[in-house]
Amino acid sequence: MIEEAVFLIGSIAILLGAVYDLIAAIGILRFPDFYMRTHAATVGTIGGAALPVFGAGLVALVYHPLGSQRFFMAGIAFTVGVLILVIAPTGSHSIVSAVYFGRIGKKPELKVDQLEEDLPKRSDVAELVREHEETPGEEEEPKFTFRRLGR
Amino acid sequence: MNIVSAFDSVLYFAAVVYTLAFVLYGIRAIRGPTTADIILAVDCLSFDMAAFMVILGIYFKSIMLASGAIILSLWAFMLDIYYTKYVLYGEVEV
Amino acid sequence: MIELHLIILAIVVSFGFVFSYLAMKERDLLKALALSSVQSTFFALGFYILAAPDIVLAYLAIAVGAYTALVILAINKTERYEVGE
Numbered sequence: 001m002i003e004e005a006v007f008l009i010g011s012i013a014i015l016l017g018a019v020y021d022l023i024a025a026i027g028i029l030r031f032p033d034f035y036m037r038t039h040a041a042t043v044g045t046i047g048g049a050a051l052p053v054f055g056a057g058l059v060a061l062v063y064h065p066l067g068s069q070r071f072f073m074a075g076i077a078f079t080v081g082v083l084i085l086v087i088a089p090t091g092s093h094s095i096v097s098a099v100y101f102g103r104i105g106k107k108p109e110l111k112v113d114q115l116e117e118d119l120p121k122r123s124d125v126a127e128l129v130r131e132h133e134e135t136p137g138e139e140e141e142p143k144f145t146f147r148r149l150g151r
Numbered sequence: 152m153n154i155v156s157a158f159d160s161v162l163y164f165a166a167v168v169y170t171l172a173f174v175l176y177g178i179r180a181i182r183g184p185t186t187a188d189i190i191l192a193v194d195c196l197s198f199d200m201a202a203f204m205v206i207l208g209i210y211f212k213s214i215m216l217a218s219g220a221i222i223l224s225l226w227a228f229m230l231d232i233y234y235t236k237y238v239l240y241g242e243v244e245v
Numbered sequence: 246m247i248e249l250h251l252i253i254l255a256i257v258v259s260f261g262f263v264f265s266y267l268a269m270k271e272r273d274l275l276k277a278l279a280l281s282s283v284q285s286t287f288f289a290l291g292f293y294i295l296a297a298p299d300i301v302l303a304y305l306a307i308a309v310g311a312y313t314a315l316v317i318l319a320i321n322k323t324e325r326y327e328v329g330e
Contacts, residue, residue, distance in 0.1 A: 007154050011161045014206060018168040021199055025175035028195065034187060037179075041195050048172070049198040052165070053220075056205045063209055065155060072214045077205050080220045084198055087224060091194050091231035095187055098235040105185045163249065170253050173290075177260045180283050181267065189279035197286050197309075204293055207250070211296070219293060219301040223286075226310040230282055233317045237275070241321070 003062040010062075013055025021048030033108045038096055045088035053081040162210050169203045190234050197227035254294045261287040272327045278316050285309050 024044030031037045057077030060070050099105065101119065173196065180192040201220040208217030264284035271277035285308035292300045 003154070007157070011157065014161055014165055017202065018165040018172075021172045022168050022175075024195065025172035028192065029175050029179050034185070034191075037188065037191060041191050044172075044195045045198045048195075049202040053202045053205050056202075056209060059158060060209050062154065063158065066209070066212055069212075069214050073209060073217060076208075076214065076217050076221065080201055080205055080224060083221065083224050084201070087228045088194075088198055091228050092191075094231050094235040095191055095194070098238040099185075099187045102238040104187055104238065166249055166253065170256060174256065174260075177264075177283070177287070180280070181263070186273070186276045186279050189276065189283065193279065193282050193286060196283070200286060200290055204290070207293070213296075213298075215298040216293060216296065216301075219289070219298055219305065222302055222305045223289060223309075226305055227286070229310055230313050233314055234275075234279075237317055237321060 006058050007062050010055040010058030013058070014052045017048055017052030017055060020044070020051065024048050034099055034105055035096070035108065038092060042089070042092055045084065045092070049088070050081050050084045053077050053084065057081065158209070162206065165206060166203075169199065172199060186234070190231060194227060194231060197223055250294050254291055257287050257291045257294070261291065274320050274325055274327060275317075278313060278320070282309055282313055285312075 021044055024040050024047070027040030028037050028044065031040055054077070057074045060066065060073040060077060063070055063073075066073060100107075100115065103119075176192050176196045176199075180189050180196070183189045183192060201224040204220040204223065205217050208214065208220075261284045264280050264287065268277045268280040268284060271280060285304070288308070289301055289305050292304060
C-alpha cells in the first residue's frame with residue numbers, strides 16, 4: 001500500500017516534469033527577446049529537471065526489478081536533484097548578467113531600469129579601448145574591444 | 152496495480168515528450184542570433200538531459216549508466232561561468 | 246517500447262551531425278565553441294543510449310569541460326574573429 005502511494009507520487013512528478021519541459025521548450029523557441037527566453041529557461045530547469053529527478057528517486061525506491069541497487073539509484077537521483085537546485089539558478093543569473101552588462105544583442109524597451117546606473121559609462125569604455133588600442137596596421141580586422149563601444 | 156508495467160507506460164510518455172523538447176531546444180540553438188542564446192539553450196539542454204538519464208537508468212536497470220548525470224550537470228555549469236568571465240572581464244584564469 | 250530508444254538515438258546523432266557542420270562553417274570562434282558544446286552534449290546522450298557509461302564519463306569531462314576551458318583561454322590570448330580566406 002505504502003509502496004503504491006510512493007510510486008504514484010513519483011510518477012505524477014515525472015509526468016508533470018515532462019509537461020513542464022515541453023512548455024519551457026516551446027517558450028524558449030517562441031519568445032521574442034533574450035530576457036523573456038531566460039524566464040522560460042528557468043521554468044525548464046527547475047520544473048523540468050529538478051522535479052522529475054526527485055520523482056525518479058521516489059520511483060527507484062519501490063522499483064523491485066532493480067534488486068538491492070535501488071537505494072544507490074535513489075541516492076544518485078537525489079544527489080542530481082540537489083545539484084540542479086543549487087547550480088541552475090546560478091548559471092542563469094551569470095548568463096543574464098553577462099548579457100546585460102556586456103551589452104550583447106538588443107535591449108528591449110523598459111519602463112523602469114534600476115540597474116542602468118551600474119552600467120559602464122561611455123567615457124570609461126573609451127578609455128579602456130584607448131588602453132588596448134594598438135598602432136593602426138594595414139589590415140582592418142574586428143577586435144573584441146571595439147565591439148564594446150557601440151550599442 | 153503492477154508497478155513495472157505502469158512505469159513502462161509512464162516512461163513511454165516521458166521519453167516522447169523529452170525528445171520533442173530536445174528537438175525544440177536544438178532548433179533554438181541553431182536559430183539563436185547571439186552566442187548567449189546558444190549558451191542558454193545548452194544550459195537547459197544539459198539539465199534536462201541529466202534528468203532524462205536518471206529516468207532512463209531506472210528502465211535499463213543499471214546504476215553505472217545513471218552516474219553520468221552528476222558529471223553532466225556539473226560540467227555544464229562551467230560553460231556558463233567561463234562565458235560570463237570572458238564577456239564581462241575579458242580574461243579567464245584556469 | 247524496444248524501438249523507442251533507437252529512434253531517440255537516431256534523432257540525437259542527426260542533431261550532432263548538424264551542429265558539427267555549423268561549428269565548422271562559423272567565423273565567430275566563440276559562437277563556434279558554443280555550437281560545438283551543443284554537439285558534444287547530444288553525443289553524450291548518444292553514447293548513453295549505446296550503453297557505454299565509461300565513455301560518457303570521459304567524453305563529458307573532455308568535450309564539455311576541458312576542451313571548452315582551453316579554447317576560451319586560447320581565444321582570450323589571441324583573437325575572436327577568424328579573418329582571411
